Amino acid sequence: MFSISQNKEKDKILQTTAAAPLRVCIIGGSIGGLAAALSFHRLGAHVKVFEKSPAPFHGRGGSIGYVNNPLWEKLRGGVPMVRRGHRASRVQGAYLYGDLWAFLFEGLPDGMVTFDSAVDTIGDPSTPTVLGEAYDLCVIADGGWSALRERYFSSMLRLRAPVYAGYNVWRFRVERTHLPGWDAEGEYSDGGHHRTILLKVAFNDGREFLMGGTAIAAPEGAVAPPDAGAHRQMSEEDHPGAAVPQWYLPWYKTHFGGHVGGELYRAHVAAAAHGKITAQPQYEFFASKIVLGKLLLLGDAAHMASPRTGAGAHTAVLDGLGVYEALAAAKEGKGVGESLSERMLSLYEPAALQRAATLYARSREVSTDVVAPGWQRNSEL
Numbered sequence: 001m002f003s004i005s006q007n008k009e010k011d012k013i014l015q016t017t018a019a020a021p022l023r024v025c026i027i028g029g030s031i032g033g034l035a036a037a038l039s040f041h042r043l044g045a046h047v048k049v050f051e052k053s054p055a056p057f058h059g060r061g062g063s064i065g066y067v068n069n070p071l072w073e074k075l076r077g078g079v080p081m082v083r084r085g086h087r088a089s090r091v092q093g094a095y096l097y098g099d100l101w102a103f104l105f106e107g108l109p110d111g112m113v114t115f116d117s118a119v120d121t122i123g124d125p126s127t128p129t130v131l132g133e134a135y136d137l138c139v140i141a142d143g144g145w146s147a148l149r150e151r152y153f154s155s156m157l158r159l160r161a162p163v164y165a166g167y168n169v170w171r172f173r174v175e176r177t178h179l180p181g182w183d184a185e186g187e188y189s190d191g192g193h194h195r196t197i198l199l200k201v202a203f204n205d206g207r208e209f210l211m212g213g214t215a216i217a218a219p220e221g222a223v224a225p226p227d228a229g230a231h232r233q234m235s236e237e238d239h240p241g242a243a244v245p246q247w248y249l250p251w252y253k254t255h256f257g258g259h260v261g262g263e264l265y266r267a268h269v270a271a272a273a274h275g276k277i278t279a280q281p282q283y284e285f286f287a288s289k290i291v292l293g294k295l296l297l298l299g300d301a302a303h304m305a306s307p308r309t310g311a312g313a314h315t316a317v318l319d320g321l322g323v324y325e326a327l328a329a330a331k332e333g334k335g336v337g338e339s340l341s342e343r344m345l346s347l348y349e350p351a352a353l354q355r356a357a358t359l360y361a362r363s364r365e366v367s368t369d370v371v372a373p374g375w376q377r378n379s380e381l
Contacts, residue, residue: 016206017169021046022327022340027119027148028141029053031097031313032299034104034113035320036139041108041325049108050130052118052142056105059095062171063201063211065310071317072100075324076107077247085203093202093213100313102204109217123151125293137341138295144285145226162283162304165219165363166371169213169307170280171246172268174275176200176208184263190255193370195218195308198267209275210267214252215370218281225283230342244272282306284367290352291345298323303356305363308370315359322355323350326377 022045026033029051033334040047069081069088081088081103088095105113119142123129128138140148154160176182187197198212247273249265271277283302290297299316325349330340363371 001139022137022344023135024048024137024139025050025135026135026139027122027130028139028143028146028250028299028301029059029105029113030141030143030299030316031101031104032070032301032319033139033141034101034108035075035114035317036141036298036323037306038104038107039320039324040327041112042077043324044122045327047112048130048133048135049113050117050119054116056113056115056129057098057101058105059096059098059102059203059205060087060103061086061136063094063199064097064100064313065094065307066094066314067100068314068317070316071321072103075104075317075320079107084206085204094199096203098200099204109260120147121151122148122295125295128294134256135294137294137338139298140301141297141299142301144283144300146297146301147254149287149297149301151299152295153287153289156289156292158288158306159285161223162285163377164218164225165282165284165306165367166377167215167216167217167367167374168279168281170277170279171211171213172271172275172277173209173211174267176210176272178274179267181255182210182239182258182263182267184267188256188259188264193373194255195369195370196252198262198264210271211247211308212332213280214256215282215308216251217349217370217372217375246279248272282367284360284363286356288353288357290356294345296343296345296348298352303359304353305359306367308366309358309359311362315355317340319352322352330374 022040022049024040024045025036025048026047033049037047037049057260073079073081083092112224119130122138128135130138140146142148183199185198187195189195194214194216196212196214198210201209201211203209252268253265268277283304284306286300287297290302298319300312303315305312306325327344332342
């Protein structure tokens with residue numbers, strides 16, 4: 001990996017030596033899409049990001065389990081991550097998806113990301129075209145339920161679609177003003193195959209929340225998969241005011257009511273009254289092929305894992321850094337008769353495939369202890 005100072009120097013050299021800017025379109029403006037956009041932009045590419053959401057994601061979404069600050073800062077070319085006026089730290093509380101998203105977004109030029117712009121076709125994979133404009137390379141980063149992946153890659157993949165992991169995560173969220181004196185952050189087991197986790201999350205705007213989730217096994221027929229293109233980090237906001245099922249709080253009290261002097265249960269009672277508790281079925285996926293012509297799968301479109309890994313967003317950041325390193329190497333050593341985009345993709349692909357397979361294996365590993373005893377996936381590799 002390059003150091004930050006080395007990255008800055010390479011940026012200057014490679015931007016001035018490129019004969020013509022690489023034209024790159026990125027479909028999807030979540031963590032993976034923005035990470036790729038930053039890398040391409042820093043190395044002189046002409047980049048456009050198309051995001052179907054009508055508005056930016058500042059302050060939205062759920063908590064991120066693991067954040068390696070230096071890696072996120074490397075994507076920004078060494079710009080420090082600041083939170084509440086201080087260098088960002090986990091000591092302040094867990095990170096919010098929307099705040100991390102904003103850190104990446106603010107490193108891009110105005111107008112590079114176009115919102116309210118759904119893309120359902122990119123034409124011929126060898127000559128991608130979006131909204132009438134041709135590109136040298138198109139990054140598909142539209143999430144784990146990618147409609148574009150289904151359209152272009154599905155016939156070549158070992159897994160054609162995400163596989164149900166055997167359980168729901170019942171996510172909860174409540175502002176800490178409703179829980180004075182609460183201090184029971186951590187992950188807990190009921191002694192069986194149920195787990196619950198509660199995290200203090202510090203918003204950049206000064207608000208503080210409790211967020212977390214409880215893994216509860218459920219048969220596949222009892223859940224419905226998300227729609228194509230669903231955004232996992234936004235899903236808990238898609239059901240404002242959704243009623244908590246009558247069985248949930250009694251169930252939680254039976255399994256976790258005695259933990260930490262009742263503090264876990266108190267937090268869930270507060271969330272039911274003043275916040276939200278919603279179910280999110282868990283699915284797992286990895287792409288055994290991520291390059292087709294000038295198309296590249298990245299982020300959740302290439303790998304989707306249980307949040308219990310704590311590594312989904314982290315792996316998307318690694319994808320973005322991989323883009324930087326592959327493009328930098330391609331610019332320095334492009335082969336005769338080989339386009340810059342082709343060289344970049346060939347350099348990027350091996351490590352990216354390994355990242356996707358490794359994350360999938362880890363997701364399956366952490367899922368085994370929260371599914372019903374004897375349960376088997378419908379699709380096994």
